Amino acid sequence: MSKQAQAATDTPLTGTVLAVQANFYQVQLQAAQNFPSSQLLCTRRSRLKKLRQQVMVGDQVVVEEPDWLGQRGAIASILPRQSQLARPPIANVNQILLMFALAEPKLDPQQLTRFLVTAEQTHLPIILCFNKRDLTTYATQKAWRDRMKRWGYDPILISLQTGVGLKALERPLREHITVASGLSGVGKSSLINHFIPDIDLRVGRVSERWGQGRHTTRHVELFELSKGGFLADTPGFNQPSLSNILPAQLGQCFPEIRQRLSQARCQFKDCQHMDEPNCAVRGDWERYPYYLNLLAEVTEEHAKRQMTATTEARTKRKSGKRGKIKNEPKLETKRYRRPSRRQLQQDLQNIDLDHLEHSSP
């Protein structure tokens, strides 16, 4: 064994999980540690399996028994998570990069709001980035910048074509785990190409993931940035779904509402800011109509979900003849059931005991 490899085996290995596939985990070892290989393909120790501890992309892990030749290892433990996103499933995400284009495709404020609200739901910091500034005039750029300020955001305007503004984006990405999200065609692939130097090696894989197939695949992967930090692609995050949001939570996803509520209070604690008296939020601000539309949408979704939950609680799925699935009503309470022989016997015993207790002197 070389001196370097020997030293490596003596030091506890830590790293970041880049990808999970079946029962294998691609782990990027901490850059500061000078190991013979920067990545190991790992399995999970059976102890973790027994504890039902899932390893997620983004997890910081301790790796044991490295096989430097075969580039293999085993994950011994997971360090405590700072955060955990459900969709996409990534641990320790520090921020969300919302990427839109100022033109081609046209920047649509309602669509942008859906993305913003979805991102706000995570409570993570949001970096709002507008690409393709080379396609617009200075006046248009200024108008969007001012408009976003009124919405409560400070956008970074870039052009991946000309390179303008990229320095401003580089800084917040450094040393962080960032999840990128945005519509198709806004320039996410171009962004990856710019920030990841060995992308040539990955073009096939990347275009698969960032191109056609990505809405259907649930695969998530982190890419290491040249200046440090990781960027994740976001299957399933590209068509924002508001279906999980509760009507009462929606207001908190608008900076304009948060700001108004920090200065004044609505009369009712559960005010939905529609037509309640003495509401501090209702008013003449640009996205108020968007808020009302989304509120109607999430309220409807919520009612549907509750209905489904009630139906499921009252019925059981049974496969009938020829494998046909049908819903049958569940027996509501025990009193509709015929008591089992054992239950009857037990009840009798209890009666006897009661009787004895009461009748004993």
Ligand SMILES: Nc1nc2c(ncn2[C@@H]2O[C@H](COP(=O)(O)OP(=O)(O)OP(=O)(O)O)[C@@H](O)[C@H]2O)c(=O)[nH]1
């Ligand atoms: N003019 C201009 N075009 C750009 C810029 N960035 C990207 N493009 C072009 O926009 C198109 C889409 O860019 P991609 O990087 O593929 O965008 P994407 O978001 O990955 O899109 P999909 O791969 O369709 O998901 C390409 O033709 C790019 O050349 C830019 O800053 N300015």
Ligand SMILES: [Zn+2]
């Ligand atoms: Zn209100």
